[in-house]
Amino acid sequence: MADTALPFDDFRDLVNLVPGPDEAAVAAVRARDRDLTKPAGALGRMEAIVEWLAAWQGKAPPAVDRPLVAVFAANHGVTAQGVSAFPASVTRAMVENFAAGGAAINQICAASDIGLKVFELALDHPTPDISLEDAFDEAGCAATMAFGMEALAGQPDLLCLGEMGIGNTTVAAALFLALFGGEAADWVGPGTGVGGAALANKVAVVERAVARLDGRLSDPLEILRRLGGREIAAMAGAILAARHQKVPVVVDGFVTTAAAAVLWAANPAALDHCLFAHVSAEPAHARALAAMGKVPLLDLGMRLGEGTGAALAAGLVRIAAKTHAGMATFTQAGVAGKLD
Template sequence: MPPHIMPSFCQPPFASMAELRNACLSLPDPDPKVAALIGERDATLTKPPGSLGRLEELSIWLGEWQGHQKPTLEHVQITIFAGNHGVVRRGVSPWPSDVTAQMVSNFQSGGAAINQLARNAGADLAVVPVRNLMATADFTATPAMGEEEFLDAVSVGYTAVSPTLDLFCPGEMGIGNTTPSAALCAALLGGTGADWAGRGTGLDQAGVNLKASVIDEALCLHAASLNDPLHAARCLGGYELAAILGSVLAARHHRIPVLLDGFVCTAAVLPLIKLTTSALDHTKLSHCSAEAGHRRLADALRLKPILDLGLRLGEASGSAVAIPVLRAALACHNGMATFAEAAVSQSDVSIQ
């Protein structure tokens, strides 16, 4: 079944940057009672305490956000947000911007890696060509987006998330988008372009050096705006990055757990945690990308990857591979017998 192509423009739920900021600061918490109940059940299952490692942690995380003692993964959504970038004109990618639209068509026809991985994971797949793939401005000359454009892109992502989901996985496609991602990291976490620029989709070392210098130009130009995380996202980001930010914010408001993908997705939500330190508590990092800077970014956000497979494709591919791990966690938690049910003697030794 081909992925659903979702609308690329939206009636903004946020009429102003102030309204968006307020939404970023007004976040619901997980359900501690459910977390406690899941922990209590786990202690009675026919296994030594802690023997399923992070699978036990993942069950609690899913349950406390879904609000169910026996969480489920019946409605899992992967949504790829696609966008183009004016800074590509500066030579920061070896691929032309036309490839973004070509890959969207590939997603639609079922020929991309994510189509296969989503099917394998039992997840629905949707594609959103944000603002019809119009490119942002070149951020070395002017802000990547005006406020209205930025709010529209955030709104596209926000409204793409159904409140009925059990798990949401944002993905991205956008030629050149590791450049704004690296720029955001430098702006909000410190450092220069050289500290965050990587090879992206195949740059040689000269290309990486150019990319780093382009990022430094943008950091200098927009220095006055970079103390505000949302304005940093507007000046240095991209339409698909803004949509990812909006989608992860919507998932938090709906109490939906989120799997983050690689470098671009993680950088896209960096402004949220810079506004509120608990803003990403409903997220887990699916994997650590081979793209330079992702491990450093994950460490800065205290996000521990579930997988580490050397992926650097994007498209939510890492999340799609991690979904079966979550399914394994729930299969054990929901399906295992307790010691009493199985008539198995329980150890009286406390495992530290």
């Protein structure tokens, strides 16, 4: 990972000083939509997606020509506590599977003509066990967030975020607990498939991790520094960079939402350029979305990660944009419009 000249405190400024939507682009989309050959509102949420896309791309009509799924992969010292059904070595094996084209996300991206890039974050050097010590120092957290910003280097016009990391549902659960409160059991789910005593152990590990904060921590970026994994910090950086570079973001599932939640807790407006792709089968994902007032696009019972839900949602975003841009107006089609 490259070092960054940005101090940790500067990321707080980037979160709090996010640019707003392009209202002129939204107005242009609405004006065109009123003249398209369909009843007003007939395409439902697809119409709202076009407005959202225009607002954050800053153009009308919006288009999705260079979508990218960015998958961030990292390892976690907390796996030593027996929180996952799989060993940490699976993270690297899956990164190799991505490279070989054998994962689910490869097939979805190929079928939908979406770019895919995998960002490997020091897999041989897991973050410390968060039940015992902090995940990062300030410089390390800032550098990791800056690394995530590199996902924008190829200038995608829609960024879809995904992750891979054995143990990261434990990390995400700890983040949600610290950010939103409640009980550890509210946020802990089976992840890769743990249940029974193993699930109870996972709950206890999350409780210990958050208890280290002594209940006094209110700064979301400091919570990220102390509890977050590298892929989560990198995704937070990517979301932030996308906002400042006018790139809409599609957020995937439970772990990816944890990265977004850190920014939301610091400034709820910081996620206005984000679309939440789906509600995961991981039980607490719906709770997290509800806490932020976010309505997911899909509900397919998925819990794979890898950006799979985000890639599927990106297909609908692209279709919405093409439908809006390609439909004829009443005048063009020679169809009588509605009476005033």
